[in-house]
Amino acid sequence: MVYGVREGWRREGFESHEGAVGVLLADGSEPGPVFFDLGSGSTFHESTSWWHYDGEFRRPTAISMRGRCACGWRGAKRYVIDWEKVREDDDPDTYDTSGPYGEWKAHLDDVAGRAVALPKDLAALLGQVRERIDRMWLEDDTTRGYAAMLRVCGALEAIVTETGPEAARALAREHDEAMPAVAEALGMTEKAARTRLLHYEHLAWK
Known part of the structure; x- marks a missing residue:
């Protein structure tokens, strides 16, 4: 089972597709953020965490949950929320959210499947580099x-700075028309893909 995760669901390499539990009201609509008055003048805290839609303090009451993703995707299935159990346990992290998570995971599998795959040998090398750097923290905590x-x-940055701008500029030549395809290949939302292209287009070794 998967229980409440307050920071959302993430998969490395697909950060713009962060997932979470979404909620629906009795009329089938998805409510906006819940606002909290923290007693500091005009300052309000807002939240879209599912457990805040419990109907208390005039907040909307959600009747079901589903998976949601930052890209706009929403799960097709609905899972009834047992508010009595939520209140009885007095901890939303103990409430099972396996259903919404499973749908989001399937969505991410689809996103990953449509993204361009790294060459297997290069993916293996990158994994080895990461593992070796992690070991460096344990092997030598001195100045040297x-x-x-x-x-x-620095060596990694030099490689990125040499190859990143050229690849980004090549993709940017057909910027508007090709952006949906570029975003899909990168496994990102279009907004995140544009940001990535701009970052690498103007990257310079210092």
């Missing part, structure tokens, strides 16, 4: 050890 880590970072 930290300096070695920064030299590694």
Whole structure:
């Protein structure tokens, strides 16, 4: 089972597709954020966490939950919320959210399946580099050890700075028309893909 995760669901490499539990009201609509008056003048805190739609303090009452993603995707299935159980346990993290999570996971599997795959040998090398850098933290916590880590970072940045701008500019030549395809290939939302292209287009080695 999957229980409440307050920080949302994430998958490495697909950060713009963060998932969470979404809710629906009795009329089938999806409510906007809940606002909380923190007693500091005009300052209000807002939340879209599912457990805040419990009907208390004039807040909307959600009757069901479903998976949702930052890209706009919403799960097709609805899962009735047992508010009595939520209140009895007095901790939303103990409430089972396996259904919404499973749908979001399937959505992410689809996103990942349509994204361009890294060459297997390169993906393996990147994994080895990450593991080796992680070991460096354990092997040498002296000044020279930290300096070695920064030299590694510098070497990686040099590679990125040499290849990133050229690839980004090539993709940007057909910017508007090709953006949906570019976003799909990157496994990102279109907004995140545009940000990524702009970042690499103007990247310069310093």
